[in-house]
Amino acid sequence: MVTSEVKTAGDIVGEVVLEEREYECPQHGKYYGRPVYIAWCKREIDPMCPVCEEEKSAKYAAAEQIRLEEQQRQQAEANEQKRIEWLKGLNIGKIFWNESFETFNAYTPELQRHLSNCMAFAKEHKGRKVVMLGNNGTGKNHLAASILKVTGGVIYKIMEIELMFDKHVSGDIRRWEIIKKLCEAEMLIIDEIGRSKASEHELNWLSYVIDKRHENYMPLVLISNKHLKDNCPQNGCADCLQNFMGNDILSRITENGLIMEFTGEDYREKKRFQSKGAK
Numbered sequence: 001m002v003t004s005e006v007k008t009a010g011d012i013v014g015e016v017v018l019e020e021r022e023y024e025c026p027q028h029g030k031y032y033g034r035p036v037y038i039a040w041c042k043r044e045i046d047p048m049c050p051v052c053e054e055e056k057s058a059k060y061a062a063a064e065q066i067r068l069e070e071q072q073r074q075q076a077e078a079n080e081q082k083r084i085e086w087l088k089g090l091n092i093g094k095i096f097w098n099e100s101f102e103t104f105n106a107y108t109p110e111l112q113r114h115l116s117n118c119m120a121f122a123k124e125h126k127g128r129k130v131v132m133l134g135n136n137g138t139g140k141n142h143l144a145a146s147i148l149k150v151t152g153g154v155i156y157k158i159m160e161i162e163l164m165f166d167k168h169v170s171g172d173i174r175r176w177e178i179i180k181k182l183c184e185a186e187m188l189i190i191d192e193i194g195r196s197k198a199s200e201h202e203l204n205w206l207s208y209v210i211d212k213r214h215e216n217y218m219p220l221v222l223i224s225n226k227h228l229k230d231n232c233p234q235n236g237c238a239d240c241l242q243n244f245m246g247n248d249i250l251s252r253i254t255e256n257g258l259i260m261e262f263t264g265e266d267y268r269e270k271k272r273f274q275s276k277g278a279k
């Protein structure tokens with residue numbers, strides 16, 4: 001009867017571990033170890049110096065660590081590149097690339113209200129409209145960029161859209177593509193409305209885009225430095241938004257939209273003031 005047919009790999013190639021011997025490492029001196037005799041090639045393999053062996057594996061581990069770090073660095077770089085492409089697609093200005101709802105300092109009850117309204121809008125925006133009104137530097141674009149980062153879509157200054165049209169005066173298809181993008185963007189934010197008096201053309205496409213988006217439950221945000229005539233301190237002045245676009249367009253937006261008025265101070269001025277040591 002066969003008692004044991006089990007053979008180790010060593011048995012198969014004919015390895016035999018011999019008696020312990022003394023060796024001399026040129027670098028680390030004396031050491032003891034057991035050589036291995038390999039039958040098939042009739043060779044003895046000396047054991048490695050344990051210090052050399054340790055050094056070798058430490059070197060290997062260090063190289064492996066460097067390789068891993070390089071791999072991580074490349075991954076981080078690729079992620080950052082992707083993030084930049086994404087931000088460019090949203091058309092967010094570089095100063096807002098690292099801004100978000102989290103970095104917004106809601107230092108007045110009004111700003112707290114705006115911040116929580118914007119966060120809620122970003123979450124639940126289907127068919128909703130927001131109009132942000134107020135002086136420069138009051139945080140409108142900061143919140144707009146924060147919304148976009150959540151919803152996707154695109155922000156344009158009204159002038160930018162006009163320039164895109166100008167570039168394609170002769171190409172009707174391109175004009176259609178621009179309009180189509182404005183109508184279909186996940187979220188559309190138009191900034192600097194009322195910076196200059198709207199042309200007939202501007203009012204036409206704007207009106208079309210607003211209607212089209214409204215019909216399809218697509219959200220819209222309009223930003224302006226002007227104020228609504230209803231809230232005009234002088235009951236009508238050069239800074240009334242109504243001077244820049246027709247009441248018909250405005251009423252369509254304001255009728256079922258959220259109007260946010262930013263009456264605070266210019267944040268940059270505030271910061272400059274504070275950094276000079278004043279409170």
Ligand SMILES: Nc1ncnc2c1ncn2[C@@H]1O[C@H](COP(=O)(O)OP(=O)(O)O)[C@@H](O)[C@H]1O
Nearest residue numbers: 103104105106136137138139140141142267268
């Ligand atoms: N409440 C705030 N908390 C943090 N940063 C702010 C705040 N308000 C404005 N800023 C910063 O000040 C600068 C100007 O604000 P911005 O949003 O462009 O103002 P607006 O669009 O109303 O002109 C931006 O760099 C913005 O990030």
Ligand SMILES: [Mg+2]
Nearest residue numbers: 136137140141
């Ligand atoms: Mg702005």
Ligand SMILES: [Zn+2]
Nearest residue numbers: 025028049052
């Ligand atoms: Zn050695």
Ligand SMILES: [Zn+2]
Nearest residue numbers: 232236237240
């Ligand atoms: Zn006015």
